Amino acid sequence: MSDLTPDELQRYARHLAMPEFGLAGQRKLKAAKVLCIGAGGLGSPITMYLAAAGVGCLGLVDPDVVEVSNLQRQLLFGQSDIGRPKLEAARDRLMDINPHLEVRLHREMFTAANAREIAADYDVIIDGTDNFPTRYLSNDTAVWLGKPNVYGSILRFEGQVAVFAPHLDAPCYRCMSPAPPKPGLVPSCAEGGVLGVLPGLVGTLQALEAIKLITGIGQPLLGRLLHVDTLSLRFRTFNLRSDPDCPVCGDHPTITEPIDYQGFCGMTPPPNVPTLTVQQLHEKRQKGEDHFLLDVREPDEYATARIEGSTLIPLGEVASRSAEIPRDRTVLVHCRSGMRSAKAVAALQEQGFTDVWNVAGGILAWAREIDPSVPAA
Structure with missing residues (x-):
């Protein structure tokens, strides 16, 4: 594994002081490559905390530019970044947090056509998106590549976190949600809103789960879903079970390659609409x-x-x-x-x-x- 430089030994001193973590854990972080799909509300705390913690390589997927409405919760960006590609602004901020970091930019949509190629070289996949087609795609890709998928979702005042990893004897996202909700039933954050601090809380928990997976400390949320209600500040954990009939990770999988995820989630525009x-x-x-x-x-x-x-x-x-x-x-x-x-x-x-x-x-x-x-x- 990669050795730590004198600057890194000083930078990560608080990690190294913990016997459960120590030099071995820090070396594992430095050797790790993590892919974060989305550089928005969840992606901001995920990437900033992983960069500060010492993850060696961060891959970011996002095609968007910074807009003023992002600044209420996406703390990767500031006023001077409005109009810039998100990934360029994110790279500058993350490298300022930790110059020892390698940042790989994938300025494109995460789609069925490129998902395997993008994700193949990473150890952990983190889902920081806000739409159902990409959630199912990131799940399926992680299952096919045998990589853990750290899931997070947010809406209004509530959020969820889980780790999906059939190769670690845990269920996948489809085991929990075999079918997406009907279109329009669950609004997006843009439609329903989100409390600005909520993605900070959920994204930080996702970063924590990634660190636990990489270093081997603690008990990741394998087979468990953490739900948080910020208005009551109530945390609840629900047990999840693997579905033997799951079409992706079950005993007899029927989905072994990317599908039409927009159509699967009912988001294909109706035909013949003037x-x-x-x-x-x-x-x-x-x-x-x-x-x-x-x-x-x-x-x-x-x-x-x-x-x-x-x-x-x-x-x-x-x-x-x-x-x-x-x-x-x-x-x-x-x-x-x-x-x-x-x-x-x-x-x-x-x-x-x-x-x-x-x-x-x-x-x-x-x-x-x-x-x-x-x-x-």
């Missing part, structure tokens, strides 16, 4: 062309940012409140990014609406391309 751009919407408004602008986001989202003149009917209520939508006018439907509105258009078509259109890109595209005064979050 679409117009935000530029076309803007032109219609400027020309005074008659239309009914329907916003299918949630009330909290609508209260924060809206397009003037829009009517709010959340996606889950569109079918039951279709009588409030005029059939003799052009109906233009938007949401945050275009996915929920596409589903709303399809639902209205099934009810006989003929002149109904999806606004591609939603309010994010409107704020970016038409009206920057509209908050984009």
